[in-house]
Amino acid sequence: MLSKKHNNYAFIDGQNLNLSTQAMGWKINWRKFRIYLRDKYKIEKAYYFIGFIDVNSSLYQSLQEAGYILVFKPILKNKDGKVKGNCDAELVLHAMIEYSNYDKAVIVTGDGDFRCLIEYLFNQKKLLKLIVPNKYKYSALLREFVPAIHFMNNLKGKLEYKKERH
16 A cells, blocks of 8 residues: 655744744754654755855755755845845745745744734634744744644753763
8 A cells, every 4th residue: 555645845934943942942953853854744845944154054054955945035134234135025925935835834943923824724714733843932823833833942862962072
C-alpha cells in the first residue's frame, strides 16, 4: 500500500523565532529545527524570512545548507543605528503565492501581525500548525488559535545549539 506523500510548507518569521528563543536563554540549532519540521510536520519546503545584512553571509549559507529557502528583505537603519528588517509582508505574500502548491502550512511566529494570514489558512483548513516560540510572550491576537498552536518552550533539549567540544 502506498502512503500519501505529504506536501506541507513552513513559513518562518526568522527574527521572531531567533529573538524569542534567545530571550528564553538558548539558541536554536537550525539544522535540528529543519529536521524536526521535516519529521514532525512532513515539511517539504521551509521558507525562512530574514533581513539581509552583508556581515551575516555565513549565517545565510548555513541556513541554506540546513535546507531552508531564504527570503531576504533589505534592512534599514534608523537614526540611532538600529537595524530594521521587518519581513511580515514577504511572509504573508509568499504563503499566498505558494498557496496552491502546498497541502498544509506551518507558520512559525508569535507575532500578531500574522493573525490575518493564520485566520485565513485556518478557515480554509490549510493551517497544519502555528508554532509559537514562547508561550509566555506572544501576541494576544493569536490566542484564539490555541488548539492549533505548538509552543517551543519544551523543545530546548531537542533543538538547542551547543558548541562542539574539541
